[in-house]
Each structure stands twice: as structure tokens, then as C-alpha cells.
Amino acid sequence: MDFTKDIRYHDSIADEYDDVVLAPREAATQRLFAPALRRLAKHAPFTQMLDLGCGTGHMIRRAGPLAARVTGVDHSPGMLASARRMVDARGLSHVRLEQGDLEAFLAAHPDHAD
DSSP states (O other): OOOHHHHHHHHHHHHHHIIIIIGGGHHHHHHHHHHHHHHHHHTOSEEEEEEETOTTOHHHHHHGGGEEEEEEEESOHHHHHHHHHHHHHTTOTTEEEEESOHHHHHHHOTTOOO
């Protein structure tokens, strides 16, 4: 499948995505993920977190500190650049970001995450 159009779209909105899409939904998102994050925190640190379609890294921001290692995969260089800025600003040195197709990544790393 050709994802060229999707990649171009996500590249074009990457710099404003968090402000336009995530910020207005922050309260609802926090309520949605709070139970899962509490459960994860009970088992922290877990070995490996995998965020497929990580975009700007908002799940890495939320759950990444609970993992010993984190890999974020996305096909959009623009989204990954935003994620990299967030990771660097928070000093999350245990996070690796990779550009690529999600299915290809999973095929190459079938046992990659907890």
C-alpha cells in the first residue's frame, strides 16, 4: 500500500499537531489513559515499550518514563522530528525513534516489546 499522501499530510501538520489536535482533548485523554498508566506504574520499570504510529510522541511522553527502553515508530519524518524535540526536551535518553512502515517493523521485530 502506498502511504505517500498520508506521510505528506502528517508532515504538513506535524508542527501544529499537538496544539491543534491533542491540547483541546488533553483532559479527556488524561481520563482515558489514567487507569492504564496506573496499572503500568505498578509494574515499572517494564523492559521495552513500543509505540507504533508514535506521531509527536504523546504516549511516549505519558508512559515512556515507566519503561527501561522505548521505541517509537512512525512513517512521517515531520512527526518524528516533533517527537524528537519532545524526547530531547524531557531528557528521555532511553527513547529510540525510527522512521518506517509499521508492518515491516513488526515483521522484522516480532518479539520487540513487553
